[in-house]
Amino acid sequence: MRPVVAGVGMTEVGERWEEGLMSLSVKASLAAIDSAKVGRPQAVFFSNMMSGRLQAQDHLGAFLADLIGEAGLPAIRIEAACGSGGAAFHAGFSSVLAGLYDTVLVVGAEKMSDCTTEEVTTALMTAEDREYTEFVGTSFVGLNAMVHRLYVEKYGVTEPQMAALSVLGHENAVNNPYAQFRRRVSLEEVLESPYVADPIRLLEAAPMSDGAAAVMLTTEDKAEQAHVPYAQVLSSRVGTDAFRLYEREDLTFFSSVRRAAEEACRDASKTPSDMDIVEVHDAFTVVGYLALDALGVSDRGKSPEMTEGGRFGLTGRPAVNTMGGLKARGHPIGATGLYQVAEVYLQLTGKAGKNQVDRARIGAAVNIGGVGTTSTVTILEGVSR
Amino acid sequence: MRESVPRAWREAEYRQRLVGSRCAKCSLVRYPPRIICPKCGSREHEEFQLPRVGRVLTYTVIRKGPVEFSGQEPYIVAMVELGENMRILSQLTDVSPEDVKTGMEVEAVLRKYREDSDDGVILYGIKFRPRLRRKAP
Numbered sequence: 001m002r003p004v005v006a007g008v009g010m011t012e013v014g015e016r017w018e019e020g021l022m023s024l025s026v027k028a029s030l031a032a033i034d035s036a037k038v039g040r041p042q043a044v045f046f047s048n049m050m051s052g053r054l055q056a057q058d059h060l061g062a063f064l065a066d067l068i069g070e071a072g073l074p075a076i077r078i079e080a081a082c083g084s085g086g087a088a089f090h091a092g093f094s095s096v097l098a099g100l101y102d103t104v105l106v107v108g109a110e111k112m113s114d115c116t117t118e119e120v121t122t123a124l125m126t127a128e129d130r131e132y133t134e135f136v137g138t139s140f141v142g143l144n145a146m147v148h149r150l151y152v153e154k155y156g157v158t159e160p161q162m163a164a165l166s167v168l169g170h171e172n173a174v175n176n177p178y179a180q181f182r183r184r185v186s187l188e189e190v191l192e193s194p195y196v197a198d199p200i201r202l203l204e205a206a207p208m209s210d211g212a213a214a215v216m217l218t219t220e221d222k223a224e225q226a227h228v229p230y231a232q233v234l235s236s237r238v239g240t241d242a243f244r245l246y247e248r249e250d251l252t253f254f255s256s257v258r259r260a261a262e263e264a265c266r267d268a269s270k271t272p273s274d275m276d277i278v279e280v281h282d283a284f285t286v287v288g289y290l291a292l293d294a295l296g297v298s299d300r301g302k303s304p305e306m307t308e309g310g311r312f313g314l315t316g317r318p319a320v321n322t323m324g325g326l327k328a329r330g331h332p333i334g335a336t337g338l339y340q341v342a343e344v345y346l347q348l349t350g351k352a353g354k355n356q357v358d359r360a361r362i363g364a365a366v367n368i369g370g371v372g373t374t375s376t377v378t379i380l381e382g383v384s385r
Numbered sequence: 386m387r388e389s390v391p392r393a394w395r396e397a398e399y400r401q402r403l404v405g406s407r408c409a410k411c412s413l414v415r416y417p418p419r420i421i422c423p424k425c426g427s428r429e430h431e432e433f434q435l436p437r438v439g440r441v442l443t444y445t446v447i448r449k450g451p452v453e454f455s456g457q458e459p460y461i462v463a464m465v466e467l468g469e470n471m472r473i474l475s476q477l478t479d480v481s482p483e484d485v486k487t488g489m490e491v492e493a494v495l496r497k498y499r500e501d502s503d504d505g506v507i508l509y510g511i512k513f514r515p516r517l518r519r520k521a522p
């Protein structure tokens with residue numbers, strides 16, 4: 001039975017001082033359950049990266065199941081760094097595809113404002129090898145900065161081109177009620193912002209965020225019976241790469257994304273040129289570009305030039321990061337992959353509001369953990385009713 | 386996180402002497418040593434001493450590091466190419482950020498990375514500095 005997304009729930013992303021990790025998670029979960037109208041979930045998959053360090057709280061699956069009134073259900077937490085959301089979605093998708101459950105709730109959350117920047121920086125580095133990478137004092141943005149420098153040198157990319165994806169994200173976030181930064185930034189503002197780790201500038205980096213997003217996966221039959229708009233999940237695939245960044249043969253290509261994308265396109269009988277919208281993981285602009293290159297919507301090294309040229313705007317094909325991307329919607333780590341899927345669902349079911357992409361039928365989400373270490377590609381197709 | 390003494394001790398040789406492994410079948414060098422070769426799958430390896438001279442492949446300036454490095458910023462972290470398909474991540478030392486160039490020759494030196502606390506373990510490792518050239522005779 002082909003799994004479908006029958007409903008989604010999101011909380012506003014931002015510094016949510018009044019909310020805790022679990023209250024955000026519960027609100028997103030209930031919103032997804034209510035919007036799907038297919039009854040109660042039979043299992044829960046919870047995505048989160050850092051709660052053990054940032055909240056000193058683990059065992060989130062059972063905790064959330066209880067808090068949404070479903071103690072007793074199978075409920076498991078899944079972690080793959082910043083790719084946790086896509087990974088949890090993959091687990092939920094697989095279980096429905098296998099016929100084990102009809103309806104599952106996949107929810108992701110991260111609460112970063114409970115800690116200082118320094119503490120979060122330290123926690124984020126658990127995505128890489130502590131003994132030989134964190135040991136030398138690099139931060140996560142530092143790792144991406146080294147890749148940014150190589151990418152720019154190899155492909156002759158200009159500074160305005162590297163900044164363009166950030167400008168695009170902010171432009172699209174203006175109309176996203178869930179976005180952390182609902183305002184434009186100019187190219188000059190990005191280029192004048194200080195370095196956070198040379199050559200990555202502050203306004204090329206996703207912010208620290210609190211937020212939770214959830215999706216309800218169910219069978220096509222159930223969604224039809226419920227008379228709700230839904231999107232078929234044509235595929236959900238996961239790829240990984242050499243764990244230590246310095247051991248990668250090619251540092252300017254995300255082979256984990258390529259692997260997942262090839263498999264997902266094969267499952268879906270689609271090609272990258274069939275995508276009407278694409279949500280990519282622009283934790284840093286270079287990461288977004290590497291995702292676009294590896295997904296195959298651009299030749300290697302060409303996505304910055306295409307972004308600068310306006311190819312990926314809301315009228316472009318594909319339209320990219322239509323609700324702001326990680327940079328402007330925000331990047332609550334464990335929730336990010338599920339915000340992406342929820343945003344693709346909104347576009348494919350005609351519920352994207354002012355940012356609705358005309359005749360959007362096929363959409364992909366690329367979620368990434370580490371520097372292209374664990375990547376997930378999800379392809380959805382809207383069902384018109 | 387408090388640094389565990391045995392944890393630091395069991396990595397010390399690799400970190401301080403640049404000891405890696407070379408696959409007995411396909412000669413792939415990995416650092417730190419591997420149990421199984423990621424390229425050919427062989428489980429036979431010999432100890433391999435990494436070269437101590439290399440070139441800066443790419444680098445960054447860390448302006449906000451992990452908590453353990455608090456107060457040391459800014460400092461330079463680089464990926465150093467020690468040979469074909471043989472790289473290491475390391476700090477650069479004895480050079481200021483504006484003088485670093487990709488492609489510059491660097492050499493290994495043993496340096497302190499950090500102190501865990503007043504009564505905690507002191508962590509040493511290899512850093513790279515610009516290669517010192519002997520004066521022509």
